[in-house]
Amino acid sequence: MTFMLGFGVALILSMWTTVGCDVLAQGVLQMECREHYFMVAIDLAVTGPNPQFEAVDMTGVHALTEKYAAECGYSINILSFLGLVELRASYFSCHTKKNDETFVFNFNVNTSIDGKEVTNTLNATCSPPLPWAPREVSCEVNYMEVSVQYESACPHKLSEDWSSVRPAYSTSPSEWQVTFQKPDVVLAPMNFTEARKQGYLLELTNGRFVFRTPYGQPDSYITKENGVQVEVVHASIFSRRGWFVIIVDLVAACSTNQGMSSDGYMMWDTPEALYSSVSTTQFSIGLNGDLLGQENAKQNGFIVEKHNNTVRIGIPYNAVGGYRKTFVDGGIFEFHIFLMYLKQVSVDDYRRETVVRFHRTLVTPLTPYPLVTEDQTVLQDGVFTVFLGNVPDDMELTSIQLNGQQFKLPLPSDSTFMITEEVQPDNTYSYTLKMLFSDPLVVQEFSKEHAAMLHQLNINYTLMVPGGSEPYHYTTSVTALLDVSPPVFEANCTASGITFMLGHQPSDYLWEFSIGTDLLTMELVTRRGYIMSNNSQTLVLTAPLFTRGFDYRDVSLRGFYGTFEILVRDHDTSRVRASTIKTCFFESREFIMCSTDGMMTVAADLSGVVPSGQMPVNFHLYNKLCVPNEVNGTRVLFSFPVNSCGSVVKLRGNVTYKNKILYTPKKNKLRSRDNNEGVTVQCTYSINSLSRLFSVFKFESDTEGVGNIIHSVQTTPALPTTAAPLQIRMPIHLPAYQGNQYISGIYDLAGSFRKGKGSRQGKKNIL
Incomplete structure (x- = not known):
């Protein structure tokens, strides 16, 4: 279970994207000497994605492989989501030049960029900022380490452990040996060299015993303290000095709790007393190597509480120094990462301090991350307004598809729609799309169900985590129903x-x-x-x-x-x-209008007919009593019923009413009939449109007539004595106009007009 979780975390971390940092000289972002370890952070942009570290000492160069680093007190963490690699080295790590006051570190950093191998050196000298506690325990991510002072080891209380060293008493009177114990099992002693071959490191420095072991060694065992899983390696070292034996009991015990997510917190448990005879315990908690005292931690939202001899730490999801990441796998998921640093200080009955430091990478489970859409369209504005919110800050909107047409972002300046991006108070992002209803991309169709025009916009957002391989497509659709207004030309x-x-x-x-x-x-x-x-x-x-x-x-x-x-x-x-x-x-110098009610309105220009020397003249129609409505020089305007003023009626498929505008010099006493100069005007109507004319003898045309103005000199026709050639085989009823009224009568085949009963008889020519 532990291996699987660790593998999952490593897999997820490998997908994260490098983010920008303030790059220091040669890519070193941070280098510090802390309480019990040396730390350096280097920009991955400088080292490449897989930097290789080497420890350097008087004996040579030693590659820090995964196994060797755990045995020798090094922790190398590639934090892709921060864009850096972090190396933590114990002050008691292998190849470190050390005494109890100063520690000298020398490293090579090997990188391969663009196929070129580069080696850089890194050197540092540290002095612990705080004095060593009698017992120091480090629960690193890949190893456990214990160091104790000689003085604290001397007043050792003999117990059943003594029986474990008796077999070695006579064999190696002065050589240090170690034996490992499990519950109800005591293993045979071995010297430090043999222990080193099995992955353990046992070392005597100036004033301290040091014991280090990777997790999961064959001699370790798992136990539970108040329900919390703890990994333990129990080592006892001893050496004969004359007539007495020195025994140092070295126990490495670390909580292996992986944490759990609960109500917006990442919870992590550890026993209050990993070591016996503890009378008081104090805690400091922080992230990324920074510590806050217990009270300050609570003020910053952390939970630090004790229950049944178990200490529970709660880290809020929004804690400063935590990291929230997005993961796409058929949907959007989020998880939080916390690089927890916990310091536990315990005092036993002899008033001796034990300091336990934990470095843990805690990862919350993947949880679905919902996006939020809202249709903010106001119909009166005629614009679709669609809001997409709660977009994670490590995702980007890369393209958008509108009714099947794809557009990459950012949009060109001549785009027919717009998308605006905003940062929300909770550090998420939102995108607002605006598009006119009339945009050609919008689908419009009439909805018979609603008796309205339906405007529809189908939207497909494409979002990606930068550096991620899988895009996420989020679809939504908005519609607007508008009352259909008749079109206007x-x-x-x-x-x-x-x-x-x-x-x-x-x-x-x-x-x-x-x-x-x-x-x-x-x-x-x-x-x-x-x-x-x-x-x-x-x-x-x-x-x-x-x-x-x-x-x-x-x-x-x-x-x-x-x-x-x-x-x-x-x-x-x-x-x-x-x-x-x-x-x-x-405006027109000449025009003619033939109305449906039988009125001919004509404006004519007689300048080509009237000699200039004869002005002024009087204008009239065939009937001298029909004079113009308006005169302006040689231009005249007449408006009269078509079958009046002496008009001539012609039947040949259609009915044509013809008249002529004549003039008489005002000083000339000649009668108008003796003057044949003028302009002919005529209106032609379809016989089919004059159906009422032949039934009730009332002029009503279904359509306007077609008018003509003819500039020609014609002789006023004499009244014929015989009929004009007509294709007519029966009498035709036509109205005649007398005064302001039509009178009924009959044009016979000879062209004579006979009034109806009781009316006087006259003649009209049919041309």
């Missing part, structure tokens, strides 16, 4: 008509367009003379002047107002839902 006036333009929308299929009651189709456009273009983007319709659909107002020689209307109808019900009406002022 953009209308503009031109010199010759009115142009309407409409940008296509996904909702176009809900509507149909009409001019009056007639649907706007290509057939209608062709028949009426409109101009239309319709592509995937826009519909453009141009209605030239005097085409059907115009309504004219305030007609004068100066010009007139023309109004054209396009109706928007519901496709299913044909109900008019909206319209676009455009009124423009038009």
Whole structure:
């Protein structure tokens, strides 16, 4: 179990990313002489990912492999998540020049960068900042070490341990020997050289005995103290001095508790008394080698409490000096890492101190890490606003997919949408996406269920832990329902008509367009003379002047107002839902209008007809009583019913009403009929559109007539005595105009007009 957890931690640490630090000279980030060890931290950017350390002394160079480092008092920790490698060396480590006051360290650091092997040297001399306690115990991550003073070893109380050294009493009277004990088992003694071959180090320095052992040695055993698992190696060293024997009892005992996560804390337990006869115990706790006293630690959120002779340490997840990391494996997970440093000072009944120092790397289990999304869209703004929050500070948003189209971040300046990043108070990150409803990327479709336009945006965020191999994809979708408004054309006036333009929308299929009651189709456009273009983007319709659909107002020689209307109808019900009406002022020297109610309105220029020397003149139609509504020099404006003022009616497939604008010099006494110079004006109507004309003798046309102004000299026709050549085989009812009223009658096959019963009879020519 211990091996598996350690392997898992190593695997996770190997995936972490180097972060920036304040790099010191030659990549050394930190170098300190601490209470019981020397520490140096070096930037991995300088050493490469797999630096190799060597200890150097008078005997040569010694590679610090994993096994050799544990036996000789070195701990090498590659902390990829911090971007550094940390070496801790015990003051009693092998190859260290030492006495009880000064310790000299010499190391080689071998690196391989870009295939080039480089060796750098590192030297340091340390003096312990605090005096040694009678017994010092170090529970490092890869070994246990015990050192005791000679003086504290002398008043040894003989016990059953004495029986273990009796067999060696006569064999080696002056050589130091060691024997290992397990519960109910005493192993045969061996000398220090034999013990070294088995991975143990036993050493006598000036004033201290030192014993070191890696974890998991064959002579170690696991026990439980108040439910806490403890690894123990019990070694007794002895030597005969004359007529007495010196025995030193060296016990290495360290809690192997791996910690557990509970309610935002990483909890770790150790027995209060790892060594017997303890009367008082004090603790200092910290992270990354920094210690806080028990009370200060509690003020900083740590838990330090005793229960049933067990000390429980609680490290809050947000403790200063802790590390939170993100891991992607089919989802986002987080875990916390704490480089715990604990100092336990105990005093026994003889008032002798035992100081136990623990270095532990505590890792919380992987826990799912939820991202937060919120649709902050306000419909009235017409903008999608999507919030993605609780993004870990060691993750990056690298790209985003919108309705299937991928975009890398950062976005270009001409992007149609924007993403803003913010740091939140809890040190997480958030990203806010803003995109217009009208953006081409947004899917728009009509929802019959809601009778509204549905705007939909499917979002796929891609996030990555820098240096990690697996991206994480987070998807969400937002929609907006908008009431569908009928489309509105953009209308503009031109010199010759009115142009309407409409940008296509996904909702176009809900509507149909009409001019009056007639649907706007290509057939209608062709028949009426409109101009239309319709592509995937826009519909453009141009209605030239005097085409059907115009309504004219305030007609004068100066010009007139023309109004054209396009109706928007519901496709299913044909109900008019909206319209676009455009009124423009038009200027024209000549124009003619033939209305549906039988009015001919014409502005004509007779400058090519009236000799300049004859001005002023009087203008009139065939009927001299029909005079202009407005005169300006040679320009005149007439407005009269088509079947009045002497108009001539012509039937040949259509019905044409023809008249002529004549002039008479004011000083000339000639009658108008003797003057044949003028301008012919005519309106032509389709017989099919004049159905009421032949049934109730009332002029109502379904469509406007087609007008013409003819500048030519024609002789006023004489009344014929015989009928004009007509393709008519039966009498046709046409109204005649008398005063302001139409009267009913019949044009016979000879072209004569007969009034109805009781009316006087007259004649009209049919041309």
